[in-house]
Structures are given as C-alpha cells and as structure tokens.
Amino acid sequence: MTNAMVSPTPRPGILDISPYVGGASKVAGASRIIKLSSNEGALGPSPKAVAALRAMAPDMHRYPDGHASGLRQALADCHGLDAERIVCGAGSDELLQLLVRAYAGPGDEVLYSRHGFLIYPIAAKACGATPVAAAERDLVASVDNLLAAVTPRTRMVFLANPNNPTGTYLPAEEMTRLRQGLPDDVLLVIDAAYAEFVGRNDYSPGTAMVEDHDNVVMTRTFSKIYAMGGMRLGWAYCPAAVADVLNRIRGPFNVSSAALIAGQAAVEDADFIELSRRYNDYWRDWLSGELAGLGFHIVPSVANFVLVRFPREAGHDAAAADSFLRTKGVIVRAMNSYGLPDSLRISIGRDEEMQAVVAALTEFVGA
Ligand SMILES: Cc1ncc(COP(=O)(O)O)c(C=O)c1O
Structure with missing residues (x-):
C-alpha cells in the first residue's frame, strides 16, 4: 500500500491567510x-532597560518566572491596576491570537474596522473563524457601521485605538457607545498599542472600561513607546475570567527572562x-x-x-x-x-x- 497521495491538510481557513x-x-x-x-x-x-538586559545575560540558563510577577506588579503600580488581571505575552500579537483561539472558532465571526491592524483577520482565519470588516468614515472607525455588522455569529470585536495604520482614534464616549451597543456575550478587544502617544483629553486607553465590564479586554505593547519590538513583549488587562482563560492556554514560559527584566526596568523609567x-x-x-x-x-x-x-x-x-x-x-x-x-x-x-x-x-x- 502506498500513501503517496495522502498528505497532511491544515484546517479550513489556514491557506486563505496572506502571511503578515x-x-x-x-x-x-x-x-x-x-x-x-x-x-x-x-x-x-530606555538605557535602564538595556542595562538590565546586559546584567541578566549570565543567568540566561534559568527559566523565566512563568507568572511574570515582577513585571505585572510594575505595570499595576505604574497604571494603578490590579496585577492579578494582567497577562503578559510574547508581544501583544500573541495575546491577540490567544484571545481569538479562546473565544472564536469555525462558524463564528470576528469583527474589525476596515483599515484596522492586519493581525485581526489573520488571527480569525487561523482559528477557522470568519473575519468581518466594517466600513470606516474618513479613515476613522465607525461605531455605527461596527454595530450594524453584528450578527448572531459575532463573538469578538477588535478595535485598535488609536488605529494602525490610519493614526486616528475614537474618543472614550464613542468607545462606550460601542460597548453599550454590542451584545453582552461579544468580547470587545481594545488594542491600545499606541496609547502612550495620545495627548487628547477625550481619549482613554480602555482600562476603566475593562474594570467596569466583564466583556472588555485591553492589550498593550512594549514595541512602540518602549521601543522594545525585538524583545517581543506585550500585556493584556482583562476581566478576571478572561485572565484565567489566557493563563490556561498560554505557554507556561511564554515571555523570556530577557523581556521580563528589560520590560520591568523600562516601565520603571518614567x-x-x-x-x-x-x-x-x-x-x-x-x-x-x-x-x-x-x-x-x-x-x-x-x-x-x-x-x-x-x-x-x-x-x-x-x-x-x-x-x-x-x-x-x-x-x-x-x-x-x-x-x-x-x-x-x-x-x-x-x-x-x-x-x-x-x-x-x-x-x-x-x-
Ligand atoms: C495596532 C497594533 N497592535 C498590535 C501590534 C503588535 O505589537 P507587538 O509587537 O506587541 O506584537 C502592532 C504592531 O505594529 C500594532 O500596530
């Protein structure tokens, strides 16, 4: 018997992905x-992050702290958050992908804004879910169009605020209107990768919204204002139940010691x-x-x-x-x-x- 005609086949959707x-x-x-x-x-x-990275080099044979305790506490202190609800990842990319893997699958729809970050449709397809793009208005995400695109199959909405590549943002009031208009069982993921650069009074990165709702997650990255893209480090602020889910499915040592140590020094260098x-x-x-x-x-x-x-x-x-x-x-x-x-x-x-x-x-x- 020959098995020459049979080869492993990826799950539906995977070959539709145009790689990032x-x-x-x-x-x-x-x-x-x-x-x-x-x-x-x-x-x-930050020069302090570089110094911390150099100092840890001789210890690179040690596994990292799988709970990222020092970094989570530093982030909690810096932003006034609950450290238990912070989950760290190898870049925010990893967290965005874990969120889709946990909350969407075949038959589900993942909604995003037309000119939103490309990883959202890629992550959706990787899990067999269907990405759905809502049209924008003048290169700004439209809450009306996002809400109009919700169907009984919608499981998640991804919104980068501010958005890459447009650089535009939605004020806090609009984000509240979006959350209020979404069904309660739809998870809203606010990707605030560029939050630290925003200097507008009507902007909020979404931390308060996470605290007030059990269906909102905010993701952040060390790749932008912290300028540590090569380290691959990001974090999510989550409702307790979502943090629990992410902690179940992430790799036990998903963030390297180098990233943890350099990241903590960077957060502390205000x-x-x-x-x-x-x-x-x-x-x-x-x-x-x-x-x-x-x-x-x-x-x-x-x-x-x-x-x-x-x-x-x-x-x-x-x-x-x-x-x-x-x-x-x-x-x-x-x-x-x-x-x-x-x-x-x-x-x-x-x-x-x-x-x-x-x-x-x-x-x-x-x-
Ligand atoms: C909106 C947005 N989200 C997330 C990311 C991913 O960042 P990270 O390096 O943390 O994976 C980027 C990177 O360009 C981005 O522009």
Missing part, C-alpha cells in the same frame, strides 16, 4: 538605511517614557506640517506615525514615491495590504531621519 509582512529593513545597494516602516520608537529603548512622548509630539507635528506644506494630504495622527495620501497619477502616486524614497535609502510602509494603495505610512524617527524624508519627498514633488 513586517516593515522592510534593507534596500539593495543602499549603504545608509533610514527605517521608518515599523513604528518602532524613534529614541530606542522619565524616559515622558521624553519619548514629548519627542514624538514635536516631530509628528513637524513632519505633518512639512508634508502638508508640500501639498500632501496628511491624516491627522495621534500615534508615532503619519499616513500620507498621494495623488493617483502615475509617476506621482504612492508607489512612485515609495520607489523614489528607496533610492535614498528611506524605507516607509506601502499600504496596499491595508486597502490603501494611495497611501504611505511614515514612522516618526530621529531628527535627521525626519529631515531626510522631508528632503527626499521635496525632491520627489519637484521631480
């Missing part, structure tokens, strides 16, 4: 690269975070103003990147600008996979990087 492609970091032939494609945090990590926030405010405004001055439409951003919209004429469009920037060693993020082929997303980087991208686009516009 991260921001590029190389351009063939360019000696100097300016990487503004992954919203990584312009100033790099001055550095404040510096990073102020730096971002200044350069986001500067970049937005300069590019608007060149005639581009800039989507107003509250995060550490801006979405720049280009005309659709060949030679002047986003694809042409992207290619031109690459000839200067500048890597930004093309937005085709987000359904925004007329846009490029530019992360806030160092002073000289911001000046270089504006100089390059000035040349592009004049060309």
Whole structure:
C-alpha cells in the first residue's frame, strides 16, 4: 500500500491567510538605511532597560518566572491596576491570537474596522473563524457601521485605538457607545498599542472600561513607546475570567527572562517614557506640517506615525514615491495590504531621519 497521495491538510481557513509582512529593513545597494516602516520608537529603548538586559545575560540558563510577577506588579503600580488581571505575552500579537483561539472558532465571526491592524483577520482565519470588516468614515472607525455588522455569529470585536495604520482614534464616549451597543456575550478587544502617544483629553486607553465590564479586554505593547519590538513583549488587562482563560492556554514560559527584566526596568523609567512622548509630539507635528506644506494630504495622527495620501497619477502616486524614497535609502510602509494603495505610512524617527524624508519627498514633488 502506498500513501503517496495522502498528505497532511491544515484546517479550513489556514491557506486563505496572506502571511503578515513586517516593515522592510534593507534596500539593495543602499549603504545608509533610514527605517521608518515599523513604528518602532524613534529614541530606542530606555538605557535602564538595556542595562538590565546586559546584567541578566549570565543567568540566561534559568527559566523565566512563568507568572511574570515582577513585571505585572510594575505595570499595576505604574497604571494603578490590579496585577492579578494582567497577562503578559510574547508581544501583544500573541495575546491577540490567544484571545481569538479562546473565544472564536469555525462558524463564528470576528469583527474589525476596515483599515484596522492586519493581525485581526489573520488571527480569525487561523482559528477557522470568519473575519468581518466594517466600513470606516474618513479613515476613522465607525461605531455605527461596527454595530450594524453584528450578527448572531459575532463573538469578538477588535478595535485598535488609536488605529494602525490610519493614526486616528475614537474618543472614550464613542468607545462606550460601542460597548453599550454590542451584545453582552461579544468580547470587545481594545488594542491600545499606541496609547502612550495620545495627548487628547477625550481619549482613554480602555482600562476603566475593562474594570467596569466583564466583556472588555485591553492589550498593550512594549514595541512602540518602549521601543522594545525585538524583545517581543506585550500585556493584556482583562476581566478576571478572561485572565484565567489566557493563563490556561498560554505557554507556561511564554515571555523570556530577557523581556521580563528589560520590560520591568523600562516601565520603571518614567522619565524616559515622558521624553519619548514629548519627542514624538514635536516631530509628528513637524513632519505633518512639512508634508502638508508640500501639498500632501496628511491624516491627522495621534500615534508615532503619519499616513500620507498621494495623488493617483502615475509617476506621482504612492508607489512612485515609495520607489523614489528607496533610492535614498528611506524605507516607509506601502499600504496596499491595508486597502490603501494611495497611501504611505511614515514612522516618526530621529531628527535627521525626519529631515531626510522631508528632503527626499521635496525632491520627489519637484521631480
Ligand atoms: C495596532 C497594533 N497592535 C498590535 C501590534 C503588535 O505589537 P507587538 O509587537 O506587541 O506584537 C502592532 C504592531 O505594529 C500594532 O500596530
């Protein structure tokens, strides 16, 4: 008997996934690269986090604290939260995926906003669930459209607030209206990866909403303002029952000792975070103003990147600008996979990087 015709088959939905492609970091032939494609945090990590990481190196043979006790307590102290309801993950990606795995499966729908973060539909499909996109209004999530898209099969709603790649946000009042309009058995996941950058009075990352509801989770990351994307560290603030579920299905040592130790030092370095926030405010405004001055439409951003919209004429469009920037060693993020082929997303980087991208686009516009 031969089994040549039989091969292992993945579960339905898996082969429908277009794998997530991260921001590029190389351009063939360019000696100097300016990487503004992954919203990584312009100033790099806190020097205290780097020192803590170096100091732990000789102990890397030890397994990590599987309960992440020190880091959870530091986060709880920093944000005034209950440490028992914090769950840490290898990036917030891991937590988003665990949430879908726990709460949605075949036949279920996972709702998200049309230009929301790409991991939501990927995570839904990976679990055999059906991702459903609700249209936005002027690149801002629409509570009305999200609520109108709810069906008896909807199990979860993912909303990045602020959103990547648009940089727009929903005020706390709108988030409350969303929660109130959703059925109680639908889990609302607020992805607040960029929360620390927002300086608006009407914004809330969602911590209070988690405390007031048993069907709201907030996720956060160390990859953005903490500039520790390479460490893979994120956390979720959850109702007790959801924290219990995540703790049952996560790997027992899902976060490395290096990430735990560096992350704790980063949380405790409040001055550095404040510096990073102020730096971002200044350069986001500067970049937005300069590019608007060149005639581009800039989507107003509250995060550490801006979405720049280009005309659709060949030679002047986003694809042409992207290619031109690459000839200067500048890597930004093309937005085709987000359904925004007329846009490029530019992360806030160092002073000289911001000046270089504006100089390059000035040349592009004049060309
Ligand atoms: C909105 C949003 N959520 C989550 C993530 C994932 O972050 P992490 O590095 O913590 O997995 C990103 C990263 O770009 C993001 O933009």
